[in-house]
Each structure stands twice: as C-alpha cells, then as structure tokens.
Amino acid sequence: MIECRALVMAYGDHVVLDGVDLTVTRGQVVALLGPNGAGKTTTVEILEGFRHPSRGQVRVLGADPASAPESWRSRVGVVLQSWRDHGTWKVRDLVDVIGAYYAPYGTARTPRPWPSEDLLARVGLADHAGRRIDKLSGGQRRRLDVAIGLVGRPELLFLDEPSTGLDPAGRRDVHDLVADLADLDTTVLVTTHDLAEAEKIADRLLILAGGRIVADGTPDDLRLELSRSSEVRLRDRATGEVSVHAEPDPTAYLTQVLSCRPGEVEVLEVRAASLEDVYLDIVRRSETPDPDPSPSPTMEALP
Structure with missing residues (x-):
C-alpha cells in the first residue's frame, strides 16, 4: 500500500x-x-x-x-x-x-x-x-x-x-x-x-x-527488543540515600547486593522499562547522539 x-x-x-x-x-x-x-x-x-x-x-x-x-x-x-x-x-x-x-x-x-x-x-x-x-x-x-x-x-x-x-x-x-x-x-x-x-x-x-x-x-515487539534493562532502586537503611541502577539481570544484582550488604538496604524496588520509557529514550538518542554510549542507555532516561 x-x-x-x-x-x-x-x-x-x-x-x-x-x-x-x-x-x-x-x-x-x-x-x-x-x-x-x-x-x-x-x-x-x-x-x-x-x-x-x-x-x-x-x-x-x-x-x-x-x-x-x-x-x-x-x-x-x-x-x-x-x-x-x-x-x-x-x-x-x-x-x-x-x-x-x-x-x-x-x-x-x-x-x-x-x-x-x-x-x-x-x-x-x-x-x-x-x-x-x-x-x-x-x-x-x-x-x-x-x-x-x-x-x-x-x-x-x-x-x-x-x-x-x-x-x-x-x-x-x-x-x-x-x-x-x-x-x-x-x-x-x-x-x-x-x-x-x-x-x-x-x-x-x-x-x-x-x-x-x-x-x-508491534508494541510488544518494541518492549521485548528494546527494553533490555530494569530499574533497581535501593535505599540505604542508615543514611536514607536512594540509588538507582539499570540492570539487565535484576535478580542477580539484588542477590549480590543482599549478600554483600546484609542489613544495610532498607528498601528494594524493581521496575521494568515501559514502552513510554523506551520511546522517550529512542527519541533522545536519535536527536542527540552520544559519542560514548553507556551499557544501558535506555534506563538512563528514567526518572
């Protein structure tokens, strides 16, 4: 057509x-x-x-x-x-x-x-x-x-x-x-x-x-092909500081954190990238090419 x-x-x-x-x-x-x-x-x-x-x-x-x-x-x-x-x-x-x-x-x-x-x-x-x-x-x-x-x-x-x-x-x-x-x-x-x-x-x-x-x-194709990381949020029990990490394998990452920092982490949250996250990051990277892209550019665009 x-x-x-x-x-x-x-x-x-x-x-x-x-x-x-x-x-x-x-x-x-x-x-x-x-x-x-x-x-x-x-x-x-x-x-x-x-x-x-x-x-x-x-x-x-x-x-x-x-x-x-x-x-x-x-x-x-x-x-x-x-x-x-x-x-x-x-x-x-x-x-x-x-x-x-x-x-x-x-x-x-x-x-x-x-x-x-x-x-x-x-x-x-x-x-x-x-x-x-x-x-x-x-x-x-x-x-x-x-x-x-x-x-x-x-x-x-x-x-x-x-x-x-x-x-x-x-x-x-x-x-x-x-x-x-x-x-x-x-x-x-x-x-x-x-x-x-x-x-x-x-x-x-x-x-x-x-x-x-x-x-x-298709919407599902774009999610599967482009959303390759999950957002992991950690909050330190002592300081209250929140850190955000983009991880392709959040289960392995969380296992490592809990084994290396027993009792130090108060809150753990995992969120998969949505189609909107993927779309916004595709547009951002297309309009402002990054000469030194990081391993997980999709998740860098997340709040």
Whole structure:
C-alpha cells in the first residue's frame, strides 16, 4: 500500500527527512509517532501527494503521489487534524455533497460513494444525521471527519492526530471507531505524538526521529527488543540515600547486593522499562547522539 525508499525532504539547509524507509501492507493500522517537528506531517503530505520530496522513491497504491491521476485520489481518504467550520450544514447533507465527487469513480466491485445512511450508522452518527454540525460534541464531530474521509470507500486512509482536543469520552469514541476500520478492509496510517493512543489503536508502531524511522514493530515487539534493562532502586537503611541502577539481570544484582550488604538496604524496588520509557529514550538518542554510549542507555532516561 505504501513504499518509500531513501526519502529526503529539505527546506534550504534544513533537512526534515533524511533517508526515510517505510513500508505499509494492506489491512494494517500503522501509527507514525515522533516528537513535534519530527517530520510526521511532512511525511504524510508527501504520501498524499500534497508535497514533493527533495529526493527518494515514493509509491502509494502503486503510483507516485506527486503525479498520480484524479482516479488515484478517489482511492485515498484523508482526515486532517483540524477542520473548516461547516457548522450550519446538517450532517447528512455535508456527507452527501462530498460523496457526490466520488460517484464518477465507482465500479461494480467498489461502488462509490458510500450511501450516507449506511456510513453514518457505521461511524455512530445515524441518530444525528439531521442535526446541524455545530450542535455536535467534539467526539461526534471527529466521527464526522472520519465519515468524510471514508465516504469514497478508500483503500487507504490517512488519519492525522485523531483525538486532538477531545475529552476522554470523545477519545474513546474515536479509538473505537479506528478499531472498527479493520472490518472495512481499510488500511490506516495514523500520525500521533500520543504513545498511549498509538498503542491502543495500532497494529504496528513506527517512530520517526532525527529524520529517520528509528524503530518499527508491534508494541510488544518494541518492549521485548528494546527494553533490555530494569530499574533497581535501593535505599540505604542508615543514611536514607536512594540509588538507582539499570540492570539487565535484576535478580542477580539484588542477590549480590543482599549478600554483600546484609542489613544495610532498607528498601528494594524493581521496575521494568515501559514502552513510554523506551520511546522517550529512542527519541533522545536519535536527536542527540552520544559519542560514548553507556551499557544501558535506555534506563538512563528514567526518572
């Protein structure tokens, strides 16, 4: 569905993307993570055909997005982070008007547009079809954004910061909706800086930092492959001083401490590195390379 090789994007002397390699296969929900300014939006705009890369090869649905025809665009859905205010429109009317643009590209196999009644039911807005958009809650408005992105029955959906600005209930609604997209055989690329959100909705995580993809895998893969140490906290009984150590084998370390310092240690705590710990450390090391890395860099980033 998506394939990039050695993708470079530079604005004058400022290099945003520096050799991005990226592959997404059909049916996946992939989250593209990274700190603000990492180039997530730039990457997605290149994949959508709205921005031309400085160098590199890009194929989306088998075509170069920069020169793909309008029929190619009918196979792609886009949900932006923010929206233009269509408050005076009614929900069904707006979906019908936008859907009409896809009608010339429908086929017997993939009829377009998606009938608004069915689509609004699918995204949980059937009861609000006749309401003005400015009367919707934040979560309902985001569901409408997704409906607009899906009305052309896209094979590939780009979803930018899906729950920005929503309250917890609205976030949960959007997360549930993204999970439902798997039933529609829709491949989804989500951009977000929220690790908890990505872990909840995505099959696969990509971390973009320092202009490159620096980690790629399922949440469990990243934990197993990158969290190789545990944090051990010791508090001295006499002084009350707390020391923190990063240890790949905490059991062996604790055994050694207890045998060498009998009665001296008052508190022992062991905490495995979380996915958030790993993510933050990957980003830190990618953006500020350490010329003399320590044996356990992951745990150094822990508080």
